[in-house]
Amino acid sequence: MFLAPAPPAFLIEECISERNVITLVWQPTSSIPIDRYTLELDDGAGGNFRKVYRGVETMCTVEGLHFRSVYRARVKAHNQAGESQYSERICLQTSDFTWFHLDIHTSVPEILLTNGNRTVTSQLSEDRVILGSTGLSRGVHYWEFTVDRCDPGGQPAFGIARYDCNKEIMLGELCN
Known part of the structure; x- marks a missing residue:
């Protein structure tokens, strides 16, 4: 039994x-x-x-x-x-906070990541997207960016996006 x-x-x-x-x-x-x-x-x-x-x-x-x-x-x-x-x-x-790093697997090959995935270098004139290593789902989050150099025609933009966003256009831009 x-x-x-x-x-x-x-x-x-x-x-x-x-x-x-x-x-x-x-x-x-x-x-x-x-x-x-x-x-x-x-x-x-x-x-x-x-x-x-x-x-x-x-x-x-x-x-x-x-x-x-x-x-x-x-x-x-x-x-x-x-x-x-x-x-x-x-x-x-769970932890009170996290350190975000950029995830090279979410970007195009023309974007170079160095310094532990914390420094971005790109010669592209087109808009491209690279995502962070950690997703957010709720709560208040703060982050800081430092731009060391930017060519006169460069327009770096930072924002929040879904993982499945179009990485070939600027965040927030709609496709036709």
Whole structure:
């Protein structure tokens, strides 16, 4: 006769939060066979839990979370006899802020990035777009730019864009 598993337990010392990414690690608390786990996370603002992982692994990394947010997590185990109760909840806080770097993979080859992807050099006269390394979804964000040199005809522009924006035209310009 099969028994439903006992609730898993988070390995607190192995659960980490870095920037807007959290990694959760747990383990079974009994020798009863387990077929899979379900990990749930709230929205970072005390809202409802949602499933973020379902599988056999005892570790999960969740990316793209909100900055300056406290996330609650819980996990339960499943087998043929049923499912466990939820584990004790664990809370992890994401970073208050992040450092943005430019992402060369979001630009055209004619734009040269140096200095740890913090310096841009371009000889193009056409408008081009390069995106940052971190997406924003809510909150108040500040950033600073320094223009060391700009040719008389140059018109550097800075703004916020979606990842899927057209990188061949100036931000905010509409295509015909």
